[in-house]
Amino acid sequence: MDQDMSQQKRPLTLRDVSEVSGVSEMTVSRVLRNRGDVSAATREKVLNATKTLGYVPNKIAGALASQRVNLVAVIIPSLSNMVFPEVMTGISDALDDTPLQPVVGVTNYLPEREEKVLYEMLSWRPSGVIIAGLEQSETSRAMLINSGIPVVQIMDIDGEPIDAMVGISHRRAGRKMAEAILKSGYQNIGFMGTQMPLDHRARKRFEGFTQALGKQGVEIMDQEFYTGGSALAKGREMTAAMMERSPELDFMYYSNDMIGAGGLLHLREQGISVPGQMGLAGFNKVELIDGLPQRLATMDSCRFEIGQMAAKIIASRNDPTLEPMSNVIELSPKIAYGDTLRRK
Amino acid sequence: MDQDMSQQKRPLTLRDVSEVSGVSEMTVSRVLRNRGDVSAATREKVLNATKTLGYVPNKIAGALASQRVNLVAVIIPSLSNMVFPEVMTGISDALDDTPLQPVVGVTNYLPEREEKVLYEMLSWRPSGVIIAGLEQSETSRAMLINSGIPVVQIMDIDGEPIDAMVGISHRRAGRKMAEAILKSGYQNIGFMGTQMPLDHRARKRFEGFTQALGKQGVEIMDQEFYTGGSALAKGREMTAAMMERSPELDFMYYSNDMIGAGGLLHLREQGISVPGQMGLAGFNKVELIDGLPQRLATMDSCRFEIGQMAAKIIASRNDPTLEPMSNVIELSPKIAYGDTLRRK
DNA sequence: ATGAAAGCGCTAACAT
């Protein structure tokens, strides 16, 4: 029963499989990669050997030899944001029928972290890079360009891509929401969101929003920005404070659904009728808040599709048999009116 | 200004840096890794060369040569579960002052996916594996044992580890909650949770819970299990259905905070007083629901610390200068009574 | 303080 347990430490190599199965390393390699013609008999032998030995190939060596690494670097600001796990799901989904595998790096919204993570990732020579946002540091841009690796910037398309980009126009999203709100008859509008410098996409939505209001002669009546803490609680607090400050408000636009949900809960507790006395809208369309007493008006940020398309671009660049794809893909988010933005 | 742009494709190698800086590849390598003695002057020259060239080292080659890969494989069932991103945060936190880097693999709760992901990960010969749960398939266990790599199983300690484990006892967690509920005077208890086979830890909590109730002669009065969908909405629906079915209930125990939050919202809308008429408790202590009208009673699952400790174990195994650590670390979750479980 | 040689475990390219 017992094998020779004398030294269990050295990892197995192709050579070991070769010896056990009695064929050359090269043939073993062929079997393992389903390459070239191998007779069913040898194939069998080799597979048996790998199984009984418990051989796991060494991709490090394989990658060095073949100059090919089937990894896609995915660089995102955070995992706790709801949004990014869904992007990941889209990426995994699209990569599932390719040999490519995603590897995640998290930057915590810090440009310096981004540079470090990117450097680490690039040092593995991945087959592609998917990175959130259009605004990277000069250093990061230089690294990406220099690498010669396919790069897809995601989430945002308001700007110039390094290579390819797929996302939505946050400016347009902000504009569309502003127009819908005005059209519904609301006039006294407050805004709540994340502290801007941290979040370019929220900033762009805000810019689009105020711009579209301005075009119709409306100005934001009140605004407030937060950082950190539980978004639900923050939404609650900010909404309370803003109601206090600006009682004439008849609409609250939130830069994300979670703070919007907090606001909604607060208003309902106060007995303020939504969307009658007060309209509300958020952004992202997160499933998480689906069980609230009312469905918050929002706008889909298309994150699953974004991940999917980005991954498909990388895949197409790495497989000449695939259709080449456009380098700029704009997705069009639609307004979900829910129950907190009355329809005109 | 322009360099020779004739061929921008070939990635730079140590050799390129060596030529530009006028020192041997070996010395360049030393500088880049801060190894051995290098004069300040050469150091300077080399660093300049790497900077101007934009050289990024090739870790594939480095890893093959040094037989060392500074990656830690982290294998978790899902990213959209709230819980796991926090584990990741703990891991990153602990790894930040080491040369190690986490790489995430997601299994979607599927044993076959787990095997595949594990195989892929192991083929990169990481310095450690952190994997969620104690129950892996035979194949997965064999791979882990065979690999000779340090393995830390996390989240759960009710069982035998392959190598090391850090987590909480979910059985004990279930028991403690049952005892607290009974002590508070509730007697007619309903349970809602995820479909069991998918989630061993929820199952263990349930077992501990019913066992502790049984000890005091109490049986679960009603129970319901769900899969998929928005947890908040599910909690709402299940709670409504259960109230209908079993109007005598005076306590609802939820296997996670999100469905508990849904239940809470539903009950409040129905005008049922919590925790007077009905007590509630969840599990996990997720910050996400902090802004609800009442704080749900819950139990901290210690996920940040779990990630941290697991990462520290891996780090200590890879660095002989670090203190060796215990292979079994049990964390003790505390009950947070919140506003939905009255204190006796 | 610096350099030269060997080889990590695979695969590409060429035999046979």
Next chain:
DNA sequence: ATGTTAGCGCTTTCAT
């Protein structure tokens, strides 16, 4: 259908 030969770009070890 199978085997042989050279590396891939680094780091280890040993010289100098």
